[in-house]
Amino acid sequence: MQKKWMAVLVFAVALFGLAACSSDDAQGQEGGAGDVIDIVWYPNESGNDLKTARDAIGEQIAEATGKEVEHHLTTDYAIAIETIVNNNAALAFMGAQGYIEANEQNDAIKPIVVSTGSSGTLDDAMYHSWLAVKVDEADDFKDNGEFSLDTIEDKRFSFVSNSSTSGFVVPSSTILDYFSDKDLTEEDLMEDGPLFSQVLFGGSHQGSAVNLLNDSADVAAFCDSCVDNYVEIAEGEENTVGSVYRVKDDAEEPFNTVPGEEFTLMSVTPVLNAPFVANMDVLGEENYEVIQEAFASDEMANNEDVFVPSDSDASGLFSKSGEERFVPVEDEWFNPIRELSQN
Structure with a gap:
C-alpha cells in the first residue's frame, strides 16, 4: 500500500512539474525574459x-x-x-x-x-576606425611627407579583436585592398610573418591603443568613440589624418599607465x-x-x-x-x- 501511494505521489509531482514548465514556456513565448x-x-x-x-x-x-x-x-x-x-x-x-x-x-x-x-x-550614424602611430615616430610611416600604408609592412601591429568592426574588419579590409598584389587573407593579418613582424590583440579598443602607447606595437587599430573618454585633441581637427591626440592626465584605467602620451592618425575610415x-x-x-x-x-x-x-x-x-x-x-x-x- 505504501508503495502504491508513493507511486501516486511521484506521478502527481511529475504532472505538477509539467504544468509549471508549460506555464513557463507560454510566458516565454508571450513576454519572454x-x-x-x-x-x-x-x-x-x-x-x-x-x-x-x-x-x-x-x-x-x-x-x-x-x-x-x-x-x-x-x-x-x-x-x-x-x-x-x-x-x-x-x-x-x-x-x-x-x-x-x-x-x-x-x-x-x-x-x-x-x-x-x-x-x-x-x-x-557613424563613428571612425583609426590607424594610429606615436607622434615621435610619425615620420617613419610617411612617404614623401604623406602617410603611406607601405610603411606598415614588417611592423608590430595591434588589432582589437577579430570580431571587432572598427578594430579589425574595417582596417583589415583596407590593408588587404592596399596589399592586393601580395594575395593575403584576413588570417594572414592575424599571424606574425606574412605582413607584420608581430600581431597583437588588445582585447578592447582601449587595450589596442595602450599597446601602441606603451611601445608594445608600432601601429594600432582602434576607434574614436571608444577612447574619447580618455584622450583630448592636441593638434588639428578631430578624425582627420595627421591630427594629434593626447592622453588626459587624469585618464582612468588602462590609460592611467600612459598619461600625457601622444599619438597621431595615419588613417581614418567611417564605420556604421x-x-x-x-x-x-x-x-x-x-x-x-x-x-x-x-x-x-x-x-x-x-x-x-x-x-x-x-x-x-x-x-x-x-x-x-x-x-x-x-x-x-x-x-x-x-x-x-x-x-x-x-x-
Missing part, C-alpha cells in the same frame, strides 16, 4: 568609467518593461558574443561585425536600434554605428517592442547620462552635439559590413 533582463556588454563598455551610462540605460529598460535589469560585463569579445548567442542574455550592445557573427550563429538575434549622428537620422540587439528567444516580441519604443523615445534622447552633452566632462557611451538619439534599424542596414567580411 522572465523577471530579469540580462544585457551583455563588450569589454570596451565594461569599465567603471561607463557604469553611470550603463545604469541609465538599464533604468530606462526597467521602467519600460517593469523587469529587473542585470548587467553582464565581459573582458573578451568572444565571450560577449557567445553569451547572447547561447541564450544567456536577452540584450547586447555590440559592433556591427559582432552582430553579424551572432546573427549567423543564431537567427533569433535581431537589431533593436543604433545611435544616430547629429542629424538625428541614420544618414550620419554599433547596434543594441536582442535575442528574441530570450526576450520575446512584447518586450522587444516595448524596449525599442523606450530606446527611440525623447526621454532617452534627452537623458544626459546616456547622451552626454559635448561640453561635459562626464564619461559616457554617446555624445550629444546636435539631435543625436536612438532610431530603429533593420538587419539590411548592416550589409556593407557583411560585404567587407566576405571580400
Whole structure:
C-alpha cells in the first residue's frame, strides 16, 4: 500500500512539474525574459568609467518593461558574443561585425536600434576606425611627407579583436585592398610573418591603443568613440589624418599607465554605428517592442547620462552635439559590413 501511494505521489509531482514548465514556456513565448533582463556588454563598455551610462540605460529598460535589469560585463569579445548567442542574455550592445557573427550563429538575434549622428537620422550614424602611430615616430610611416600604408609592412601591429568592426574588419579590409598584389587573407593579418613582424590583440579598443602607447606595437587599430573618454585633441581637427591626440592626465584605467602620451592618425575610415540587439528567444516580441519604443523615445534622447552633452566632462557611451538619439534599424542596414567580411 505504501508503495502504491508513493507511486501516486511521484506521478502527481511529475504532472505538477509539467504544468509549471508549460506555464513557463507560454510566458516565454508571450513576454519572454522572465523577471530579469540580462544585457551583455563588450569589454570596451565594461569599465567603471561607463557604469553611470550603463545604469541609465538599464533604468530606462526597467521602467519600460517593469523587469529587473542585470548587467553582464565581459573582458573578451568572444565571450560577449557567445553569451547572447547561447541564450544567456536577452540584450547586447555590440559592433556591427559582432552582430553579424551572432546573427549567423543564431537567427533569433535581431537589431533593436543604433545611435544616430547629429542629424538625428541614420544618414550620419557613424563613428571612425583609426590607424594610429606615436607622434615621435610619425615620420617613419610617411612617404614623401604623406602617410603611406607601405610603411606598415614588417611592423608590430595591434588589432582589437577579430570580431571587432572598427578594430579589425574595417582596417583589415583596407590593408588587404592596399596589399592586393601580395594575395593575403584576413588570417594572414592575424599571424606574425606574412605582413607584420608581430600581431597583437588588445582585447578592447582601449587595450589596442595602450599597446601602441606603451611601445608594445608600432601601429594600432582602434576607434574614436571608444577612447574619447580618455584622450583630448592636441593638434588639428578631430578624425582627420595627421591630427594629434593626447592622453588626459587624469585618464582612468588602462590609460592611467600612459598619461600625457601622444599619438597621431595615419588613417581614418567611417564605420556604421554599433547596434543594441536582442535575442528574441530570450526576450520575446512584447518586450522587444516595448524596449525599442523606450530606446527611440525623447526621454532617452534627452537623458544626459546616456547622451552626454559635448561640453561635459562626464564619461559616457554617446555624445550629444546636435539631435543625436536612438532610431530603429533593420538587419539590411548592416550589409556593407557583411560585404567587407566576405571580400
